[in-house]
Amino acid sequence: MYFNIQRYSTHDGDGIRSILFLKGCSLACSWCQNPESRSAKRSLLFDQRLCVKECNACQKETGAITRSSQDEIVINRTAITEHTLDRLETSCPTQALTVCGEKAYEDDLCDALLRDKPFYIESNGGVTFSGGEPLMQPELVANVAARMHQEGINTAIETCMHAPWKNIEQVLPFVDCWLTDLKHTDPQKFQDWTKGSFARIKSNFQQLAKHGKRIVIRVPVVPGFNDTEKELYEIIDFALSLETCSEIHLLPYHTLGMNKYNLLDMPYHCSDKPLNNPDLLANAQRYAENHPLSAQKLTVTIRG
Amino acid sequence: MNLNYLAKRIIDHKHQLINILTPSVCTERAQTYTKVYQENEHKPVVVQRALALQEHLRTRTIWIKHDELIIGNQASKVRAAPIFPEYTVRWLEAEIDDLADRPGAGFAVSEEDKENIHKLTPYWRGKTVQDRCYGLFTDEQQELLASTIIKAEGNMTSGDAHLAVDNEKILRIGLNGLIDEVRGHRAKIDLADFEDLKREQFLKSVEIVLLAVQQHIVRYAELAEKMATQETREERSQELQTIATNCRLIVFNKPESFWQALQLCYFVQLVLQIESNGHSVSFGRMDQYLHRFYKQDVKTDKTLSREFALELLQSCWLKLLEVNKIRSGAHSKASAGSPLYQNVTIGGQNLAADGTASDAVNSLSWAILESCGQLRSTQPNLSVRYHQGLNQEFLMACIDVIKCGFGMPAFNNDQIVIPEFIKLGVEKHDAYNYSAIGCIETAVPGKWGYRCTGMSFINFARILLASLDEGRDATSGKVFLASDKSLAKGNFKHFDEIMTAWSEQIRYFTRKSIEIDCVVDSVLEQQVQDIFCSSLVDDCLSRGKTAKEGGAKYDWVSGLQVGIANLGNSLSAIKHLVFDQPQITQPELAQALASNYATSEGELLRQRLLNFAPKYGNDDDSVDQLITLAYNAYIDELAKFHNTRFGRGPIGGEYYAGTSSISANVPFGAATMATPDGRKAGTPLAEGASPSSGSDTLGPTAVYNSVAKMPVNKILGGVLLNQKLTPAAVESEGDMVKLSMLIRTFFNHHKGWHVQYNIVSRDTLLAAKANPESYRDLVVRVAGYSAFFTALSPDAQDDIIARTEHNL
């Protein structure tokens, strides 16, 4: 299952890229700005602002959607079946109600991704797998990535590394660049904020580093979670311990996807303000550059 | 490059010009032309025109202001628009009293001006180009024009222009050299020969005009000398003295310095725009023909500093901004911001004698780019010829200038223009020397007749609506070509019948547009010969013919089509939602269109049309192929026709398609009822070959893929693609490199014809609309050209705000 192909993406890897967003994630980070990617199944998004009062197209498809006396649409999400979603896919004329997620057919995905091949080739760009967590669909990633390699197109993956090693192993030969999240190095805090196991991630990192692939570590810097010097320094120390990692990106927390929680009827627990702490990021950058182990030249990029 | 520097005199001059909100009109030319025409009614028109221009140049007000370095004024007051009565007086008589109140295109007309104009217009009634055209039009043609489905007003109310003359030649041989050439041809005339008698009238006229131009330059030299003696500032006095000396030299001789060469080019440009009010008079490849002067003065002899050279260029650009044109109220809307589209082309390739091509970027290309980036004006319209070997540093510098947000430079692609020109029959060395003309169209400077685009405009969206309703035009209710199929009756059996109906209608309207061109061309040829202009276009002198009579070496023209994306998206909506997966019936759609999607039901149906059918610009083959199919009917029909010069000398003499719709998408949209793509009545149509506003949702690569599926090699009048980027999209060096790769791929791989970028944030535009006084200098890309945003009418402003903004 995938939910989007984003073309002319210029901020996730080298050159001009297309990003394939796969659905389903193995973590549940509270700051996630792509909440529609979390479920491995299709998701139903509803935007009240686009809904037209006089319309009842969706209600004709299912009893799980009703109009309240205040003219508001009420969705009984537990009663929405896969069959209902099929019907809802083409029912809402204004796109107030949209079904997110489509079945992934490898051939179709490859065709779609190859449409921008000339741009990849000219710019040394390529295809990036993202999500969700792409490593939850290792076979799809491996097959599509292999096809891209056959076409001479480079590949990258954006992953939280929270997946069984065998999944990583499966895609390893076909992925050139690993854009890996490292959110925290304290197992308990990691568990509290992401519902995942740091031990597994750590071990994956150590194994991956042995394979000589390019690793870029990406750190979402989130208020209240890891926005202290101590926590960022520990992450940098960890990155330095990996022999094939020479790049770190610090990504200040933003809230651009916050409204999507509303559309999904999901609660939002993270801060509603973007991170605004340029000194912290600059200090971390300095720390990495002056680190005694930095002989292996760790570059730190700060991105807004 | 330092894009944040401008010399004080340039800042002041620019400031003066952009704060003239309602320029005046100048009646001097109209008065002199009227007088001379009246005195010489027994003479051939061409001679009348030569004498009129001669007298006007002899007597008109000239001035030197703003501490300018390049001199020459088009009208008696700064930015005043001269009146050209021989083309039309009709709208002038009707509108002259209310000109100040026009939104976005107002002119201040004094009581004296009004009196002068009212005094002279009666003489011209029935004699103007426009009146004589109406004397030739059939009733049907007149009705078609009245319906505005086809528009040719611009063609019969002004001169042709849309060309670049041979500046290289005038710099090489000087005015005396040109006069010698004319005399040489005249010496061979045999007055016992009928054709020669005609030729002699033209050649005699050329000689009168060239001598008059020389006298005119002498007047400027005298003025500069006088001002130099009166000037109290020593430095300026010397400048004026130099200007005078320069003028005295170029009166007769070929220029010797960069300053002289640029001044001579400007005088040529100026007289072209006094002789005729045709616009898109372009300079051609200025970085090539002026380079030897620049190199000699700046690099070799070091007699000129680079900074001063930039100031000279900017002084010239500001002089271009002073040139003005007054159009009728209706016509102004299609040319939002009253632009003159004076193009300067840089870059591209040069062809060596051994047939190899090399990158033509030189030190002057850089200087011109930088001078425009610093000035950020609407003139010149700067185009860069792209090719695979274009210096990457130069391309990045172009992006730096694009980042300044005034929509320039635009790019044309050598890799499609050159081979397609050669296929047409243009000689190889000429093809390599092509330049942009006006907005995006291309021609060979000094060798190509008028209007490589710019003939009649056709409204594709309205013709589609007629195809869907028994040939009935939805706006006027008139039936021009009847058929028996309509959505309302629901009697289209399958989608192919829609395409057949379209094909029948478009072929009919295409033929009619050519018929109208034919009338207009024949009147222009007989009534308003461009004498000076023809003297600088090969092979007019040797053939003894004006360009309009077939004097040019090459002559292809194209009309313009408006609403291409609306056509494709409408067909796509009908195909998908009415036929393939039917959810809307034919009568339902007809009803919704007729009611302009009134009622909530209509609105919901409109939403389906918008959301459930593929749209052009998203790399979706189903709709992209429909556009090509529909467009090909037009291209195929067009190829059957010739222009009036066919077989009379030029190579070519034919038509091809072109999409440079300038800002006509706004007024054309205003006259178009609701369309099946979900567009409401009266709103703008899509411009050029760009996707409809807001309908391209997958970013620029998808847009390029869609555009590339058009039959680009048959649309040699230009495939206009306008893209709007947010400032954030080109913030970092890395972003800019990626944009350069995007451009390279589009041109190298997709063989794109043209692209231009508008980098202004939506917020800035909204703020500028609300507080125009703080944004007088904000320049935006309108279509194939840039305009001052605050000078646009509110609906043109809204159209620009609405265009999709790609956040890369």
Ligand code: SF4
């Ligand atoms: S179909 Fe869409 S617009 Fe109609 S009622 Fe449902 S959500 Fe609203």
